Amino acid sequence: MNKLSKLNSKKQFLFVAFLISILFSSCRIKDGPIETFYKNGNKKVEGYILNNKQNGLWKYYNENGIITDEINYKNGIKFGVCRHYFEGKLNDQDYYNKDGKKNGLSYNYFAESGQLHAIGKYSNDLLDSIHIYYYDNGKTELIHQYNKGKKCGNWIYFNRNGDTLRIEKYSNDSLEWVKVIRSQ
Numbered sequence: 001m002n003k004l005s006k007l008n009s010k011k012q013f014l015f016v017a018f019l020i021s022i023l024f025s026s027c028r029i030k031d032g033p034i035e036t037f038y039k040n041g042n043k044k045v046e047g048y049i050l051n052n053k054q055n056g057l058w059k060y061y062n063e064n065g066i067i068t069d070e071i072n073y074k075n076g077i078k079f080g081v082c083r084h085y086f087e088g089k090l091n092d093q094d095y096y097n098k099d100g101k102k103n104g105l106s107y108n109y110f111a112e113s114g115q116l117h118a119i120g121k122y123s124n125d126l127l128d129s130i131h132i133y134y135y136d137n138g139k140t141e142l143i144h145q146y147n148k149g150k151k152c153g154n155w156i157y158f159n160r161n162g163d164t165l166r167i168e169k170y171s172n173d174s175l176e177w178v179k180v181i182r183s184q
Contacts, residue, residue: 142158
């Protein structure tokens with residue numbers, strides 16, 4: 001390759017790099033509040049941008065203007081309390097650590113009544129500790145536990161009246177035994 005070709009090649013590279021830098025700098029969203037809307041005029045999203053990343057509470061809505069999610073962000077990563085809604089009613093509530101992983105108590109609710117359906121704990125996005133599920137009548141449906149995402153301990157199943165149906169024993173994600181107490 002001669003000197004002129006090398007020079008032209010270098011100029012082309014610098015020109016392309018210049019165009020790319022202009023493109024990316026023009027894509028930067030200004031810091032501050034942001035809102036987007038559906039074609040029907042209803043709000044779709046509202047939140048705050050800081051350093052071109054989502055920060056603080058962001059709210060998401062469906063086309064009918066009903067809230068679907070409330071998600072907290074820090075530097076573009078889910079952080080803190082996040083809530084998910086079904087038809088405008090609270091359905092799930094989770095906590096996220098600084099790395100954007102579920103960490104802490106997690107709640108699930110029956111959409112129709114708003115009653116607690118399940119409660120459990122996550123550690124670094126893995127199921128951890130005891131989890132309890134409830135029937136819509138408030139009685140316990142299932143108690144089970146995990147250790148770092150693996151099934152462990154006694155899993156106890158109940159019928160809608162609260163009577164114990166069976167117990168399953170797990171260790172390191174493997175079923176060890178089952179004891180049936182009643183059929184229903």
